[in-house]
Amino acid sequence: MLLVSLAHLVSHVYILALPPLFPFLRDGLQVGFVELGFALTIFNVVSAVAQAPIGFLVDRIGAQRVLAAGLALGGLALLSIGLVGTYAWLLVGAALAGLANGVFHPADYALISAGIPKAQLGRAFSLHTFAGYLGTAIAPAVLIGLALxxxxxxxxxxxxxxxxxxxxxxLPMRVPTTQDQTSGQRSAAGSQGATDRSVFTPAIISLTIFFTLLSFSNGAIQNFSVAALVSGYGVTLTQANGVLTAFLMLSAFGVLVGGFLADRTRRHGDVAAAAFALTALLTLLVAVADLGAVTLTLVLGTAGFLSGVIAPSRDMMVQAAAPSGGSGRTFGIVSTGFNVGGAIGPLLFGWILDHGAPRWVFGAAVGFMLLTVVVALRDRWSACGKNGARVQAE
Structure with a gap:
């Protein structure tokens, strides 16, 4: 868990390695922010395209080797960008880093699913997600400090x-292999066509939509709340950054609490729906009310905590939907939702800000949150219907 979580932390530092350096890169490469933003688009598109095939690769050759390859490729991509120092290579390096980013979710979750008992899986997922959140939190300070x-x-x-x-x-770490994983890998080797079909189920497609909606709403707050607060709420840049810091830090602690909840219930869809409905209510308050800096910090900090609570239940929903021996490809497929949101969301919320409607950044986030609640409840109702039909058949 320590090594896999550390790899997840590093992967989030990789993701945020370029944006904090944009002011330096703009001057050094003599390009604009649009050109620099294009590098992030390339990163997300490549990652989205690569993630599902890499998930299948994880289940076929093993998560440990794939994870090591992803870490090496991501590190070498950033190292090469730093050494070459041209805009053309920045785009190439961003594509390589995007390919590497497609490794982490499929490989990490496959390793955790294989090595952690089911009774502790929720807490394991929460520690893994917490490490990623921590990487997100420290990346800007580390990168800017080194650049200075x-x-x-x-x-x-x-x-x-x-x-x-x-x-x-x-590479040398010892990874427990469960019987379920072994049989799944044997099945993949013997009848690849059947296992390929089994992973594209309505539940997994629904969860991919769920991840996409999460990416839209969380991305709105993480990437655009500071600009929206400064331009539409009369707060200073320092105060707005303080609000965002509260959201991110309390999200990380919410993840840890969510891990304990996930291990104490099987109603993961209900937990996710309830927590995100409350998150939507608090975000709606920010969208419609005139709140001071302190109140904004309290409200969005609480919203961040609740949004973090759902993460382990989200991962347990994916694990429950995965076919035998198919954790890698299942998490690879559903995680493409993050990249879809990461590629489209900035265009939408940037358009909202360009049209002078900063409060609609939060308003649109509320809309995506409510759609997320509907998807979570739909999965719950579908599961109940299938269980009822199974009981009648028996």
Whole structure:
């Protein structure tokens, strides 16, 4: 758990390695923010396309080797961007980093599913997600601090080298193999066509939509709340960053609480729906009311905590939908929803801000949250219907 969670932390640092350096890269590469933003689009598109095939690869050759390869490729991609220092190679490096990013969710979740008893799986998922949130929280400070010391090239080289060095700990680690995983891999080798079909179920398609909606609403707050608060709420940049920090930090602690909840109930869809409905209510308050900086911090901090609570239940829903021996490809498929939201969401919320409607950043986030609640409840109702039909058949 320590090594897999550390790899997840590093993966989130990889994801946020470029955006904090944009002011440095703009001057150094003599390009605009649109050109720099295009690198992030490439990253997300490549990651979205690669994630599902990598999930199948995880189930076929093993998660440990794939995870090590992803860490190495992501680290070398950032290292090369720092060393080459041209815009053309920035785009190439972003594509390589996007390919590497497609590794982490399928490989990490397959390793956790194989090595952790089911009774502790919710808490294991919560620790894994907490590590990712921690990586998100520390990445800007680490990258900007290193850039101030020696420039953006040094910052990217240090982060890339750290990921490559972690490979030396991932490769020799001992990974327990469950009987379920072994039989699943044997089945994949013997009848690949059947297992390929089994993973594309209505439940998994619904969960992919669920992940996409989560990406839209969380991305609205994480990426655009500061700009929206400054332009539409009369708060300072420092205060707005404080509000966002409260949201992110309390989200991380909400994940840990959510892990204990996930291990104490099988009604994961209900937990996710209830927590996100409350999150939507608090976000709606921000959208329609005139709140001061302190109140905004309390309200969005609480919303962040509740949004973090659902993460382990979300992962348990995916695990429950996965076919035998198919955790890697299942998490690979549903995680493409994050990349879809990451590619489309910024265009939508940037358009909202460009049209002078900052409160609608939160209003649109509420809409996506409510759709997420509907999807979670729909999965719950579908599961109840199938269970009832099974009981009648018996």
């Amino acid at each position: 010391l020696g420039g953006p090239g040094l910052a990217l080289c240090v982060v890339g080298l750290a990921g490559v060095l972690l490979v030396g700990f991932i």
